[in-house]
Amino acid sequence: RKEVEQDPGPFNVPEGATVAFNCTYSNSASQSFFWYRQDCRKEPKLLMSVYSSGNEDGRFTAQLNRASQYISLLIRDSKLSDSATYLCVVPRGSGYSTLTFGKGTMLLVSP
Amino acid sequence: NAGVMQNPRHLVRRRGQEARLRCSPMKGHSHVYWYRQLPEEGLKFMVYLQKENIIDESGMPKERFSAEFPKEGPSILRIQQVVRGDSAAYFCASSPEEGYTFGSGTRLTVV
Numbered sequence A: 001r002k003e004v005e006q007d008p009g010p011f012n013v014p015e016g017a018t019v020a021f022n023c024t025y026s027n028s029a030s031q032s033f034f035w036y037r038q039d040c041r042k043e044p045k046l047l048m049s050v051y052s053s054g055n056e057d058g059r060f061t062a063q064l065n066r067a068s069q070y071i072s073l074l075i076r077d078s079k080l081s082d083s084a085t086y087l088c089v090v091p092r093g094s095g096y097s098t099l100t101f102g103k104g105t106m107l108l109v110s111p
Numbered sequence B: 001n002a003g004v005m006q007n008p009r010h011l012v013r014r015r016g017q018e019a020r021l022r023c024s025p026m027k028g029h030s031h032v033y034w035y036r037q038l039p040e041e042g043l044k045f046m047v048y049l050q051k052e053n054i055i056d057e058s059g060m061p062k063e064r065f066s067a068e069f070p071k072e073g074p075s076i077l078r079i080q081q082v083v084r085g086d087s088a089a090y091f092c093a094s095s096p097e098e099g100y101t102f103g104s105g106t107r108l109t110v111v
Helices: none
Strands: A004-006 A011-014 A019-025 A033-038 A044-050 A054-057 A060-065 A070-075 A084-091 A099-101 A105-110 B005-007 B010-013 B019-024 B031-037 B043-050 B053-056 B065-068 B075-079 B088-094 B106-110
Touching (some): A011 A019, A019 A105, A033 A070, A044 A054, A044 A060, A070 A084, A099 B043, B005 B088, B019 B088, B043 B075, B075 B088
Antiparallel strands (some): A004 A019, A019 A070, A033 A084, A054 A060, A084 A105, B019 B075, B031 B043, B031 B088, B043 B053
């Protein structure tokens, strides 16, 4: 299994749709996980941290399944401004100081 | 409260020249991380530094690349004798307890 694997997409959805991204990881020692958002030719920005079973922040919900080494990100009521690439991020070791980034899943929200 | 500052934003170098990329972490942060993003690729960890110390350089190419974070001044990523394959976006991040804040990056183009 690759260190971090994501479906590259793109996911094309209309405004208001619900969309889910999946991510699998290989480092079973990881304790915390992150979703970042990266706009075209910009720096990545932290979207959510994921601990234990999951986390919710407004329209965004992240779920963690340690047994399957699987993380998901759910976006409800998609907005045009949600169009970006979403990066699944896993610590390289048991800590979190250095990170392994997935290649990202591209989301395109259309009117 | 300035974020992570990187300069220059864009850098063009001819093959064989040296490239110097600078990064000033957020105020109060003493940890700096360098990542590289090749075209169509995910971010790859390069090096983790604290003031005057290299903590983890396991992601650095063995030759031509070096990094420092002196007691005074910004962190410097130095690439000697650049080749076309070094063309990429180089992102610096600083970290509080968890989660990174990235700078805007330096886009290096080798011609």
